[in-house]
Amino acid sequence: MARKPRADMIAETRARLISAARHAFGTVGYAEASMDELTHAAGLTRGALYHHFGDKKGLLVAVIDQVDAEMTVRLRAVSHGAADAWTGFRDECAAYIEMALEPEIQRIVLRDGPAVLGDPWNWPIQNACIRSMTDDIGRLAKAGIIVPVDPEAAARLVMGATQHAAQWIAHASDPQAVSRKAIAAFNVMLDGLLLQPTQAH
């Protein structure tokens, strides 16, 4: 019974370590997370950790990869389910704001990741998100829906504004009210991209 191939055991070990690390990094943060406590919580020792991930940073990379993959799936689902390109783009921005509000994503991907690993422009992380948004904007520009603008530049500006807005909301005393204000201002800025602005704020 329990005819488990070795590869599955290894995958499970890795998954448990990543899961424990994800929880620790997401709550107390990367710097405060102890490798001893982390591995113990996963029912393992630091030996397993260093065997699989090399060092603490390697573990962080693995965690970020996992979170980023989930983010990409969620974003794709949003943009694919939209009626037209423009609303799809807006929905994707809104979805990104909501994701950036989640403490785990905010802490691990948006703060500790860049601080520990260096800025994300090099590592694969977030490039998936950027690429997705860049493609959307490129299509919108080609279709003549928005003003001709460099797609990647626009995508990066939008993502920057989005992340900032999310952190602002997350730390506000009244997140609901601040969220409304941020979304309203955000829509104004996005309308600025349209060739025929709705001006329907």
Next chain:
Amino acid sequence: MARKPRADMIAETRARLISAARHAFGTVGYAEASMDELTHAAGLTRGALYHHFGDKKGLLVAVIDQVDAEMTVRLRAVSHGAADAWTGFRDECAAYIEMALEPEIQRIVLRDGPAVLGDPWNWPIQNACIRSMTDDIGRLAKAGIIVPVDPEAAARLVMGATQHAAQWIAHASDPQAVSRKAIAAFNVMLDGLLLQPTQAH
């Protein structure tokens, strides 16, 4: 000779420690900066450091305060020297991008600061910059130059886009070309705020 009052000696000690820390944090980063090396470079020991700043984080706070003060002065100079409110606002945004390109500011204020101290919405840092930009936008809205939008929300979105753009530029293989693209896209977004867009890209 050298009739130095005690207060001046203390101020000089603090200044030397902050200066050494600023250099270390700005080059190798907060996590990799050793307090021993740092204080030794300043001709002192860790005793002085812990006496004045409490702990490593306290030193980081002091460094950030200093850098932030300089940033605020530079931004105010830019906005005060502009012909009209709108160009003043644009100049300020451009100045902020340029500042965010400086490695010291990018690393200490924009990356390590938030990661180590938590998000900046609570500490005084950057609030000066935010306040300055918020005031500008508020005046522009009151004067009917831009669409009615919550000033703080707009300021935060603009700053977010700005910081992101700066990091993009800083890590590009061709910073000049990327900078042009970013500025162009940025102006498009800002024009979206205007009631009578120039559309002169």
Next chain:
DNA sequence: ACATTGACATACGCAGCGTATGTTAATTGA
């Protein structure tokens, strides 16, 4: 002049990361 405060140095303990070494179980080859 003497007491006191405070600026700074010295010395110590301890946590935590990384590595070197050991142990056990699964896979390979004949």
Next chain:
DNA sequence: TCAATTAACATACGCTGCGTATGTCAATGT
């Protein structure tokens, strides 16, 4: 089927580096 080898993990160690406790000496107050 049974070595032999490889690889997954545990154990043990050293070292760096932060924070604190203690000591010293100069400057200020009376």
